[in-house]
Amino acid sequence: MLGKLLVRSQPCRLCSFRKMQSTPEYKPFLACCTFTTDRQSNKENIRTVEKLYKFSVDIRKIRRLKGWVLLEDETYVEEIATILQELGADETVIASVLERFPEAIVCSPAAVDTQRKLWQLVCKNEGELVKLIEQFPESFFAVKDQENLKLNIQFFQELGLKNVVISRFLTTASSIFHNPVENNKQMIRILQESYLNIGGLEANMKVWLLKLLSQNPFILLNSPTSIKETLEFLQEQGFTNSEILQLLSKLKGFLFQLCPRGIQNSISFSKTAFECSDHDLKQLILKCPALLYYSVPVLEERIQGLLKEGISIAQIRETPMVLELTPQIVQYRIRKLNSLGYRVKDGHLENLNGTKKEFEANFGKIQAKKGRPLFNPVAPLNVEE
Numbered sequence: 001m002l003g004k005l006l007v008r009s010q011p012c013r014l015c016s017f018r019k020m021q022s023t024p025e026y027k028p029f030l031a032c033c034t035f036t037t038d039r040q041s042n043k044e045n046i047r048t049v050e051k052l053y054k055f056s057v058d059i060r061k062i063r064r065l066k067g068w069v070l071l072e073d074e075t076y077v078e079e080i081a082t083i084l085q086e087l088g089a090d091e092t093v094i095a096s097v098l099e100r101f102p103e104a105i106v107c108s109p110a111a112v113d114t115q116r117k118l119w120q121l122v123c124k125n126e127g128e129l130v131k132l133i134e135q136f137p138e139s140f141f142a143v144k145d146q147e148n149l150k151l152n153i154q155f156f157q158e159l160g161l162k163n164v165v166i167s168r169f170l171t172t173a174s175s176i177f178h179n180p181v182e183n184n185k186q187m188i189r190i191l192q193e194s195y196l197n198i199g200g201l202e203a204n205m206k207v208w209l210l211k212l213l214s215q216n217p218f219i220l221l222n223s224p225t226s227i228k229e230t231l232e233f234l235q236e237q238g239f240t241n242s243e244i245l246q247l248l249s250k251l252k253g254f255l256f257q258l259c260p261r262g263i264q265n266s267i268s269f270s271k272t273a274f275e276c277s278d279h280d281l282k283q284l285i286l287k288c289p290a291l292l293y294y295s296v297p298v299l300e301e302r303i304q305g306l307l308k309e310g311i312s313i314a315q316i317r318e319t320p321m322v323l324e325l326t327p328q329i330v331q332y333r334i335r336k337l338n339s340l341g342y343r344v345k346d347g348h349l350e351n352l353n354g355t356k357k358e359f360e361a362n363f364g365k366i367q368a369k370k371g372r373p374l375f376n377p378v379a380p381l382n383v384e385e
Contacts, residue, residue, distance in 0.1 A: 101137035199241035216253035288320035310345035
């Protein structure tokens with residue numbers, strides 16, 4: 001039965017190729033930027049090229065990746081470079097930023113200067129801001145919705161999030177700042193109400209909420225309806241309020257990004273694959289919430305990978321957390337353990353499981369134990385007199 005479930009269909013390569021061929025050339029939209037070039041001429045703006053050379057920018061790299069920037073009539077190379085210089089960026093950093101994100105030179109200097117002031121609200125000094133711009137130029141030069149950006153920064157600060165966390169949001173989850181601040185406030189209220197409705201204590205709510213946002217800020221992009229539907233569905237599946245809180249904690253808020261249909265598909269597949277009752281499956285899910293989070297194709301691939309290594313379904317049921325590992329990681333770890341004579345398929349999977357750091361620590365212990373000579377307390381000592 002499991003063999004049938006683990007068969008995956010392959011996408012049509014011809015369809016994929018046609019899709020790639022029909023994809024138009026991507027040209028990003030940046031608010032407060034001007035695109036004025038007559039594309040028919042297909043001639044580079046000589047002044048732009050000369051100014052970029054002045055700042056030691058690799059023009060060949062820009063031509064290869066974002067050549068359209070060099071065709072624009074109106075650019076602001078010197079103005080953008082000056083803003084970066086005023087923050088303390090040296091020539092190497094400026095060149096790096098303009099090479100990695102050349103669209104910066106078509107952004108309005110006034111908008112970029114406003115962006116600088118907004119990001120400084122959460123950066124402790126200019127040096128930190130320069131490092132963020134160098135690492136995440138695309139996020140910094142996305143100069144749009146700046147009023148939303150300002151209001152959301154203030155809201156997150158009032159909520160109690162530390163500036164270092166908010167700055168991380170700016171670079172890795174910038175889309176949440178494009179939300180109107182009222183939308184984010186509404187989502188926060190929904191999260192707070194949901195936490196209390198499933199038995200969370202009001203005294204712990206702020207800590208829970210801040211931790212949830214720190215782990216998964218994209219939760220703010222959800223709809224209130226989807227959160228309500230997910231919680232109701234889990235309750236219908238027999239999970240108690242305390243168990244749902246446990247799942248929320250382990251899944252770092254990603255639980256709210258799942259839809260009931262996807263959860264149902266994963267539950268149905270897991271129940272059949274592990275040949276277990278509803279109660280036993282619930283215990284497996286509490287041990288390994290990834291059974292809810294991963295899609296059926298991902299679960300199929302990971303179970304199949306374990307079976308190919310000689311690991312049984314019974315072993316997976318005993319240590320379901322091993323499904324959090326990709327087949328490639330599983331293969332690598334099994335080979336390492338095999339090199340010490342440890343056969344995973346003949347024992348439990350605890351030594352295979354865990355983070356990279358945890359695995360390396362366990363491997364080191366097994367290696368040390370393997371190399372330690374056996375000591376016979378009754379054997380005579382060979383001592384030279």
